Amino acid sequence: MSATEAEERAQFTLAMRARGIENLDLLRALERVPRALFMPQRFADIAGRDIALPIGCGQTSPPPSVVAAMIAALDLRPSDAVCEIGTGTGYCTALLAQFAREVVSVERYQTLAVEASARVQAFGLAHVEIVWADGFAANLGDRTFDKVIAHGIVTPPARAFLDRLAPKGAMVAALAGPGRAEQRLVRLTLGDEGPVRIVDFGRTRGLRPLDHGLARAL
Numbered sequence: 001m002s003a004t005e006a007e008e009r010a011q012f013t014l015a016m017r018a019r020g021i022e023n024l025d026l027l028r029a030l031e032r033v034p035r036a037l038f039m040p041q042r043f044a045d046i047a048g049r050d051i052a053l054p055i056g057c058g059q060t061s062p063p064p065s066v067v068a069a070m071i072a073a074l075d076l077r078p079s080d081a082v083c084e085i086g087t088g089t090g091y092c093t094a095l096l097a098q099f100a101r102e103v104v105s106v107e108r109y110q111t112l113a114v115e116a117s118a119r120v121q122a123f124g125l126a127h128v129e130i131v132w133a134d135g136f137a138a139n140l141g142d143r144t145f146d147k148v149i150a151h152g153i154v155t156p157p158a159r160a161f162l163d164r165l166a167p168k169g170a171m172v173a174a175l176a177g178p179g180r181a182e183q184r185l186v187r188l189t190l191g192d193e194g195p196v197r198i199v200d201f202g203r204t205r206g207l208r209p210l211d212h213g214l215a216r217a218l
Contacts, residue, residue, distance in 0.1 A: 009034065012048045012064075019050060019065035023072055029098040035064055038091035038119050052206045055089050057109040057215070062151065062206040067092045073172045073187045073201050074147050076100055081143075083164050085135040085210065086151035090116030096149070097125045104128075104145070106135045110216040134214050136160045145169060152210035153183060165190045174207045183207055 009031050016030055036047035039061065043053050052060045071092070076082070076099040087093055087107035093116065096103045105128065107113040113132040120128050131138060135150070137160070144166040150173035154161065161171055170189045177184045185204040189197045 008048055015050055016065055016068055021065060021068045026068060026072055029095055030068060032098065033094045035091055038089040038094065057112055059088060061088050061091060066204055066206050069185060069204065070149055070172050071095055073185060074149055076147060080146040082147045083145040084149050085161060087113060087116045087130050088151065090119045093120060093128055094123055094125060097128050102127050104140065105130045106133050106138045108134055108211065108214055134212060135210060136212050150210060152207050154210060162190060174204055
């Protein structure tokens with residue numbers, strides 16, 4: 001790593017701290033996984049900023065502080081199997097892989113799924129699987145997951161995603177807040193008979209309602 005790259009990563013870490021990301025393991029993961037490697041090449045020079053970026057197929061990659069806050073809310077453990085809804089560029093996928101035993105990521109746009117798979121493989125992550133499928137109806141067999149992360153606004157009760165959870169599993173997503181265009185980051189913890197607890201982590205930004213269906217490209 002060059003001195004310039006090291007300085008840029010240090011500045012990025014400081015910016016994440018300023019946004020309220022305090023977990024040291026997460027900050028180290030953000031340093032290990034440069035966002036620029038997972039963004040379209042034309043945005044490489046601004047990928048270190050805490051801004052959303054267009055990624056193709058009419059989609060955007062949320063600001064890294066939002067991605068980090070969602071990962072922090074998941075409270076991941078090394079033994080966890082994680083299902084990610086909305087692969088995007090694979091940036092969050094690579095971050096999740098720093099903490100979890102297994103990551104299965106579902107992307108509805110084939111173009112994004114193929115590109116993200118190439119990036120993840122180039123980064124050397126063998127315990128990650130990217131699936132081109134509708135996140136609401138992906139055929140993942142009888143697998144269940146300890147954690148689910150959905151990169152978008154969901155509508156309660158969100159059974160399509162909660163049904164993927166193992167007992168006492170948890171899901172992180174955004175809910176529409178009471179204010180106009182307000183978004184709230186929440187974690188839903190599953191009990192024996194459904195979600196028994198919702199933890200509100202406050203306002204978030206840069207997320208859109210999740211779409212149904214499959215698409216090759218926009």
